[in-house]
Amino acid sequence: MGNKLWGGRFVEKTDRAMEEFSSSFAVDRRLWKAELAATEAHVRVLARGGYLSRSEEAGLLRGLKSLRSGILSGAIPLEGDWEDVHSFVLAHLEKKAGAAARKVHAGRSRNDLVSLDMRLYLREEIVRLDSLLARLQSALTAKGEEYAGVVIPAYTHLQRAQPVLFAHHLLAYVEMLDRDRLRLRDLGRRLEVLPAGSAAAGGNTLDLDLKLMAGLLGFPKVSPNSLDAVSDRDFVLEFLSAAALAGLHFSRLAEELVLWSTSEFSFVELGEAFCTGSSFLPHKRNPDSAELVRAKAGRLLGNFTALFATVKGLPLSYNRDLQEDKRPLFDSVDTIGDSAAVLCGVIESLKVNLAVLKRLEDEDYGAAPDLAEYLVKKGMPFRDAHRLVGGMVVSLARSGCKLNEISIQELRKFSSEFDDGALKLLSARGSLRARAAFPGSHPGRVKANLRKWRRKLEAEGKKRGRG
Ligand code: ARG
Numbered sequence: 001m002g003n004k005l006w007g008g009r010f011v012e013k014t015d016r017a018m019e020e021f022s023s024s025f026a027v028d029r030r031l032w033k034a035e036l037a038a039t040e041a042h043v044r045v046l047a048r049g050g051y052l053s054r055s056e057e058a059g060l061l062r063g064l065k066s067l068r069s070g071i072l073s074g075a076i077p078l079e080g081d082w083e084d085v086h087s088f089v090l091a092h093l094e095k096k097a098g099a100a101a102r103k104v105h106a107g108r109s110r111n112d113l114v115s116l117d118m119r120l121y122l123r124e125e126i127v128r129l130d131s132l133l134a135r136l137q138s139a140l141t142a143k144g145e146e147y148a149g150v151v152i153p154a155y156t157h158l159q160r161a162q163p164v165l166f167a168h169h170l171l172a173y174v175e176m177l178d179r180d181r182l183r184l185r186d187l188g189r190r191l192e193v194l195p196a197g198s199a200a201a202g203g204n205t206l207d208l209d210l211k212l213m214a215g216l217l218g219f220p221k222v223s224p225n226s227l228d229a230v231s232d233r234d235f236v237l238e239f240l241s242a243a244a245l246a247g248l249h250f251s252r253l254a255e256e257l258v259l260w261s262t263s264e265f266s267f268v269e270l271g272e273a274f275c276t277g278s279s280f281l282p283h284k285r286n287p288d289s290a291e292l293v294r295a296k297a298g299r300l301l302g303n304f305t306a307l308f309a310t311v312k313g314l315p316l317s318y319n320r321d322l323q324e325d326k327r328p329l330f331d332s333v334d335t336i337g338d339s340a341a342v343l344c345g346v347i348e349s350l351k352v353n354l355a356v357l358k359r360l361e362d363e364d365y366g367a368a369p370d371l372a373e374y375l376v377k378k379g380m381p382f383r384d385a386h387r388l389v390g391g392m393v394v395s396l397a398r399s400g401c402k403l404n405e406i407s408i409q410e411l412r413k414f415s416s417e418f419d420d421g422a423l424k425l426l427s428a429r430g431s432l433r434a435r436a437a438f439p440g441s442h443p444g445r446v447k448a449n450l451r452k453w454r455r456k457l458e459a460e461g462k463k464r465g466r467g
Helices: 016-022 025-048 054-073 085-103 110-146 166-191 210-217 226-231 234-260 288-312 320-348 354-360 368-377 382-398 408-414 420-426 428-434 443-466
Strands: 151-156 159-165
Touching (some): 025 054, 054 085, 085 110, 110 226, 110 443, 151 166, 151 354, 151 428, 159 428, 166 234, 166 443, 234 288, 288 320, 368 420, 382 408, 408 420
């Protein structure tokens, strides 16, 4: 095992199996950029406090820079039997900058350092994931615009309920994704708290300018409590829970795509680039992309519950158990990112089966609630109107008659309050036009929502491009 940061009080060698068991380098090497950023800020603060000379500071900063380019170019591979990313960086820094590197760990511990690294890492990932979610929102909005006039049944209990616009259905996911993005950005505010100065648990005796350090790292706040700072993993759990929720939304959309692409539904066809075949059934074209997205939501929830269970019984402050936060975090970051990227492609290449949806438009009794409300507007109590239209549906269904096939005379047999206005409601499109009230699926409203989202997402995209 590479140079240990803690050998001094040990006489015996660490057991080989224990070394392998406790090493986290294979996992936490992913934090190397954050580790370098945190170390650079720490070096500057140590110099400000008079613990490093100007030339030591300059040499260390140069060393960190060269370490960064060495890792980026592959000249310094992130490999070897290091205990963790912290030991790796300090050992390599010593190779680059010499003995001054032995001063760098003053006033800090891996306990506050790892918490800082995780915060820096996650802050960046949140920005990347936010833009992926925005891309998915754009893909859904564009698909809604492509099929602007298309009507599909809205379901409750997986039974047809009311006709809505396909775009309205897609925009429901745009709203969900927006809350997912808000959650990510919101937890970003809570993770931007500097845990430095806490050292292992109870602080340090050096004179470190933590405000300067917070400023250098772009954190608005310094943690006021060292025990909390080293043992808090709320921000990781908040992320895992936000990722699980986003995954849940992905999964519901994926499930609908699976369902809609069955021969039984035939509402949509997934692009071939996002389907796979069967090794036995030559005719198959399976929606594996959507199935995998659906399944991965389970992993995302698993990651949340795994860390929740790990942290829930821990006494303050740092415990080595907390090292186990990284696998679930990295896995959720990857899983949610990869799922979003694949879903984008699935949505972009999605084709809607217009003939099937056209045929379905007026097949059911989706305008029934509008008819009942028509009577309400004429003064009939809703309960009575509901009963009357329910009876009407029974009698029409018995004679195999659809709503849009009946004449005004037949309609008036059920209530003399029905007139030409009621007749207009009986087609899916008439029903849609009648449901003008917020936040229904009125064509004008859906069109305005599509426009609103497109503009918002375009403006955000431009800002991101500039930023
Ligand atoms: N690898 C550890 C973690 O991820 C770093 C902190 C180790 N601290 C210690 N006292 N052993 O949490």
